[in-house]
Amino acid sequence: MDQPLLEINDLTKIFGKGLDQQKSQVVALQHFSAEIAGTPAKIVTIAGESGSGKSTLANSILGFMKCTFGTIHFKGQDVSKFTKEEIFRYRREVQAVFQDPYSVYNPFYCVGHIFDIAFNNFHLASNDQDRRDLTEEALNLVGLKGEEVLSKYPHQLSGGQLQRLMIARAYMLKPSLIIADEPVSMIDVSLRAMILEIMVKLKKEYGISFIYITHDFSTAYQISDEMYLLYHGMTVEKGDTVKIINNPQHPYTKKLIASIPTIEEKWEGNIEISDTSVSAQSELLPPPLFTEVEPLHWAVLTESN
């Protein structure tokens, strides 16, 4: 009965290059395990720097990428063994909001096209009136009006408007999970709060869970319930967001949290830029050993602790 919505087990993705697979391989994501209950809906943050495997994870969950090993189960079913119809059903349940709102829209069509293809393929409405009502309802939720935006071309709208349209589209499909891959990183700071509020509202009022992928700890702290911290494709700390940020254990987490600029303090600019964070991980390491630091907070402890 209590089947989790999404269950990820030991997910690993290794990119190989050329014939010599051994030497030039890049381990993008390793031994990632997570569980998203679905009820009650939660916002789960996947945090980490660029190249830490966040987007690889998102692409694997959405089915755009085959992982090297590990499994993803959706409501108890293995995603990689889905038939065509099951993939189609899975698409309705798991939607996404991408990072770059400018590239998600086909430049050939007005922005209303993203609603049209969803309507046509998922047969959401029986007639034009239903279509308009559903679209209007979704748009009103994100504070937009159909007659103002739908007939515009993507390049005529702002990034914030485009991103809100994306969320409206995802909401209209009434999914159980939305993967938000850095949804606010390319948006004006003044509009970020609005997008994040919409996400929280969708979670609270409509029971939609989110996987919120970000490198920004402050927004994660604001909205998310749980958090997984990735470092070189490896999970180093996981658990309750507030507990992790208030009591970071892994040296990498500490460093990341220390590097958040705050408005009260003058920036001193004495952050070390280490070489190790730039080079890509090329070896597959054994699965991480988590220690329970406090209830709902696990971390991989290193010698320095």
Next chain:
Amino acid sequence: MKSRVVDRNSSKSEIAEKECRKKTFKSSPWKNPKLIIGATVLCVLVFCTLIGQFIWDKTLVNVGSSPLNLPPVGFEYRKQIGTWAHPLGTDNSGRDLLTLILVGLPHSLGIGFVAASIGLVIGILFGFSAGYLGGRVDDVIRLLSDTTMNIPALLILIIVQSVIPNADFFVMALLLSLFAWQSPTRVLRAQILSMKHSDYVKLAQLSGASDNEIMFKEIMPNLLPFLIAQLTAGTSYSVLVLVGVEVLGLGSQSKPSLGITLNNAINSSAILRGMWWWWGIPTIILIVVFMSLLLISVGLDEVSNPRLRNQ
């Protein structure tokens, strides 16, 4: 009260939807002035020459069929006055210039168009396989197109022409197509590479679209103007190379063409003798052809790239 508000909203969004459809399908992208002017000029020119084939006496293209050195209508040259029998004048071997253009222009344009079409078909095949398959196939195709692209077409054609002196229509078109496939290959490969992983293709997948739908509804509309632009640019390039070869006195001498007419005019010192119509009129026709082809390419570029359009 409440129902009225709802009504007004829905009628507004109805209007918005209609506006959107109008913009997409009727007016905005394809109603580009450059594209329309270019296409109109080219169509008028081609249409006139095709009609002229039927109403004008084509035997006037033969040497000695007309009086020698006759100027166009309304001009006088060495006590000869232009007549309506030869409205654009004649050359020094008694060939009617209007007939030369009527027969020569479709010939030159035809060779250019066929060469560009062959080039485009090869380009689509190579570009799609390079873009989709990637890996080794991509490496080979890219190496091939990049290296052959830098070989000057004129040089190769001059050498080949000395071996095959009287190349006919299709041989010539095939020879020219050897230099017309690289550009479409590169352009299509790049486009497909960037579109294959684009977010809007991902979004269409998330919206449950099939592969066919993604190819034809998402990628193709964005690629179509590129294809036509490549075709016109290829035609323009092939005609340019063809005329260049002919002006040098190479190419098939059995069929009249604009390049051969120019070659004759140069060889007979038409400029020194003041016979401006002999070299001037074919040159003007060529300029008009190249300009209209250029306008079509530029116009199509604006169609395919909305940011170039006037807001």
